[in-house]
Amino acid sequence: MRSGGVEAFKAAVRRSLPLLVGLVVLGVVAVNAFALIQGPSYDATARVLISPTPLSNVITGTEPSFVDPQRVQETALGIADSERVYEIAAKESDGKFGDAGELRSATQVTGDPESDLISFTATSSDQGRAVGTVNVVGEAYVDFRAEVSGSRITSTIESLESRLSKLPSGSSERAELQSELTNLEVLENLNSSDAELVQRATSASQTSPAPLRDSLIGLSIGLVIGLLVVALREAIDTRVRSEADVEDLLAAPVLATVRSLPRRTRIVTYGRHEAMFADTYALLAAQLVRDKPGEDASVLAVTSAVAQEGKTTTAANLAVSIARRGTDVLLADFDFRKPALSELFEVPGRADGALQVMAGTETLDSTLWSVSLEGAYPRVSKNGSAPEEVLSEGVGGDEQLAGALYLLPSGGETSTRTVPQRSRLGPLLRELQARADLVILDTPPALLTVEVAELSRLIDMILVVVRQGRVSQRNLRTLRRQVRTWPAELAGAVVTDVPHAGERSYYGGS
Numbered sequence: 001m002r003s004g005g006v007e008a009f010k011a012a013v014r015r016s017l018p019l020l021v022g023l024v025v026l027g028v029v030a031v032n033a034f035a036l037i038q039g040p041s042y043d044a045t046a047r048v049l050i051s052p053t054p055l056s057n058v059i060t061g062t063e064p065s066f067v068d069p070q071r072v073q074e075t076a077l078g079i080a081d082s083e084r085v086y087e088i089a090a091k092e093s094d095g096k097f098g099d100a101g102e103l104r105s106a107t108q109v110t111g112d113p114e115s116d117l118i119s120f121t122a123t124s125s126d127q128g129r130a131v132g133t134v135n136v137v138g139e140a141y142v143d144f145r146a147e148v149s150g151s152r153i154t155s156t157i158e159s160l161e162s163r164l165s166k167l168p169s170g171s172s173e174r175a176e177l178q179s180e181l182t183n184l185e186v187l188e189n190l191n192s193s194d195a196e197l198v199q200r201a202t203s204a205s206q207t208s209p210a211p212l213r214d215s216l217i218g219l220s221i222g223l224v225i226g227l228l229v230v231a232l233r234e235a236i237d238t239r240v241r242s243e244a245d246v247e248d249l250l251a252a253p254v255l256a257t258v259r260s261l262p263r264r265t266r267i268v269t270y271g272r273h274e275a276m277f278a279d280t281y282a283l284l285a286a287q288l289v290r291d292k293p294g295e296d297a298s299v300l301a302v303t304s305a306v307a308q309e310g311k312t313t314t315a316a317n318l319a320v321s322i323a324r325r326g327t328d329v330l331l332a333d334f335d336f337r338k339p340a341l342s343e344l345f346e347v348p349g350r351a352d353g354a355l356q357v358m359a360g361t362e363t364l365d366s367t368l369w370s371v372s373l374e375g376a377y378p379r380v381s382k383n384g385s386a387p388e389e390v391l392s393e394g395v396g397g398d399e400q401l402a403g404a405l406y407l408l409p410s411g412g413e414t415s416t417r418t419v420p421q422r423s424r425l426g427p428l429l430r431e432l433q434a435r436a437d438l439v440i441l442d443t444p445p446a447l448l449t450v451e452v453a454e455l456s457r458l459i460d461m462i463l464v465v466v467r468q469g470r471v472s473q474r475n476l477r478t479l480r481r482q483v484r485t486w487p488a489e490l491a492g493a494v495v496t497d498v499p500h501a502g503e504r505s506y507y508g509g510s
Contacts, residue, residue, distance in 0.1 A: 011241060012234045014499060015469070019233075020226040027222020028215050035209040042204035044130040045121045046138040050076045051194040052116055073111040076118050076195075079148070080109040080141055088147075089140035097133045106130075107137050117198070123207070130204040138197045145195045238473045246466050246493050249476035250483070255463075255492040256284040258314070259500050266313045266344055269320040271376040281321040288463070288491060289322055289438065297433040299459040300491070301334075301441045303452050305475040309467035310496035312340045315442040318463075322438060323405040324373055330436035331371075332408040334425075334451065335444045339410035345371060345380050353411030357431070358424045364408075364431050371405040380407065406436060429458050446479055456486035464493045 013020065052072050079085070086100035086107075097103060108121045120141070122134035167173060208214070240246055243254045258280055261268055268277040288300065302315040312335070319331040332354060333341040342349060347369055356362035372379040432439045441459070446452040456462065464479065483490050 012230055015241075016226075016230040016233060020223075020230060023226035023229065024219055024222035027220075027225065028218035031214045031218030031221065032209065032211060035214045038208065039125055040206055041123060041125060041208035042127045042130045043121055043123050043207045044127075044134045044201035044204035045119055045199075046134045046197060046201045047117050047119050047199040048076075048138055048141055049196050049198045050116045050118060051196075069116070070113065072116065073113060073118070077109060077111050079145060080118060080120075082144065084147075085137065085140050085144045088143055089136045092140060092143075093132070093136045097129055097136060103133060103137055106133055122201075124204075127204040131201045134201045135197075138200070142195045142197050149194060239469050240466060240471050240473055240476060241469060243495055245473065246476065246495055249473055250464060250466075250480050250490070250493055252464070252490045253492045254495055255287050256280055257495045257498045258310070259498045261313070261497075267316060267320075267378060269317045270378055277317070278321065281317045282325075284318055284494060285321040285325055288318070288461070289325060289327060297330075297437050297439055298461065299429060299433065299439045299441065300461045300463060301443045301452060301455055301459050301488070302463045302465060303443045303446045304465045304467075305447045305471045305479045306445050307338075307448065309445075309465050309470050310494075311445075311465040312344065312442050314463075314465045314494050314496065315440055316341065316344055319405055319440050320371075320373065320378070322440075323371075323403040325403065327403040327438055328406075328436040329403060329438050329440060330368075330406045330408060330432050331440045331442070332432060333410040334441045334455070336410050336412075336414045336451070337444055337449065339413060341407060341442055342409045345369070345378055345407055347380055347407065347409050351409050351411070353409035354428060355411035355414065357408075357411070358428050362411075364428075364435070367408060367411065368435075369407040369409070371407050373403075373405060403437070408432070425455065426458055446482065447475060453482065453486065456488040459488050461489050461491040462486070463491050466493050466495050467497045468495055468499075469497070 050072060052069065083100060083104070086104045089103050090098070090100045098106070106122050106124060108123070109118060110121070111118045120134050120138045122130045122137065124130035124133060240249065243257060246254050258277070261277075262273060265273060268274065269281055302311050302318070304311040315331065319329045323329040331341065333339045334354065336355065341347070342351060342353075351369075352362045352367045354367070357364050357367055369380045369382060429439070441455065443452050443455060446464075452462070462483070466476070
């Protein structure tokens with residue numbers, strides 16, 4: 001399996017780990033519970049020695065020059081499978097341990113390829129019954145082999161007697177046949193078998209419940225079922241799971257992967273989470289910011305295929321990182337159906353914004369807010385003019401001019417019918433470009449609304465946010481088809497909510 005396949009398998013197991021663990025635990029509990037419900041089970045074993053050369057051959061002097069031990073074993077096991085063995089056992093025990101069918105179902109016969117022994121093992125919920133069953137079956141097997149051998153001797157004697165009766169009294173052949181007949185009569189009187197019960201069962205060992213064995217069996221069953229369920233789940237789950245999937249489906253590079261944010265935290269470029277996440281957004285900022293002296297400010301729209309993929313969080317943290325690089329950034333909430341930037345930066349909910357500017361009831365100066373770039377959390381203040389320049393000490397003691405971050409709220413929510421059209425968005429965007437070096441727009445999901453399609457003719461770049469395990473492959477294919485019709489450039493993608501793999505930051509943050 002290639003490394004990519006191994007990583008995909010590991011990721012699939014991590015995603016389904018609770019399910020996998022649950023099925024393993026369920027398997028262990030189920031097997032142990034089943035063993036307890038069935039009650040105790042005992043095994044008793046008796047062994048029978050098989051003579052490789054039957055006594056009849058020894059007495060008659062007809063021993064073969066070679067005896068195949070494997071064939072002897074196969075013959076012995078074949079005889080043990082005969083129904084007659086269990087009929088004899090049932091008769092000799094007067095049905096004390098069951099009829100022939102019950103004795104046969106309770107007994108298992110195995111051979112030892114390294115010896116002339118075959119083993120009879122009886123299983124029962126009663127120790128005494130298991131011992132009695134295996135002994136009576138072993139004895140019946142010995143008796144049955146004697147019966148088979150005796151019947152052959154008897155038929156041979158009858159054949160010799162018939163031939164002798166037809167020979168004259170002085171015939172030399174008659175003397176030879178008479179000698180063979182005498183030997184066979186001796187063997188018939190011995191009534192011996194070529195098998196012997198050499199080890200009788202005296203006790204039975206408990207085989208069930210066996211907590212350790214049952215737990216291992218349950219664990220194995222649960223693990224196999226769990227892996228099959230995981231495989232089936234992955235086969236029918238078409239959600240995007242990797243950077244490679246995103247790049248293949250969008251035909252655009254993944255510019256950054258953002259690991260899962262702390263619970264109930266969205267702005268992570270300030271305070272105690274800054275060491276953990278600032279580098280990620282700073283690297284993304286470095287790939288997106290393009291210095292073009294003398295040109296109008298670029299407009300970057302941050303969108304996603306569907307809702308709840310992290311586009312607003314990405315837009316906010318990206319804006320902070322770019323501003324700290326010395327760029328004046330204007331972050332505008334253009335998601336007029338479900339605006340979220342005001343809540344994120346703790347701007348009053350009733351604050352005027354883009355909607356009022358487009359309607360002509362407010363000016364851009366009266367609706368902008370300034371956002372601080374230092375401190376444990378972002379602080380906002382009502383803007384009317386450019387904020388004072390903030391000097392920050394750069395690497396090696398050099399001083400560098402920090403940029404500024406402005407925020408334009410949406411100014412409320414609108415319904416589908418009243419979403420601003422291109423004729424009203426264009427003039428606002430030109431005003432925004434005149435105020436900053438870069439304009440970042442938080443826009444609605446591209447597949448669910450028309451706004452991004454309208455904006456694509458007025459902006460420069462689009463950044464798509466993809467939450468791992470959220471959007472389906474079909475959604476991204478559809479988005480790719482739409483992107484091809486947009487004049488704006490698809491700058492790339494950001495993958496969010498990537499599980500923490502245990503890496504540490506360069507400067508020691510966990």
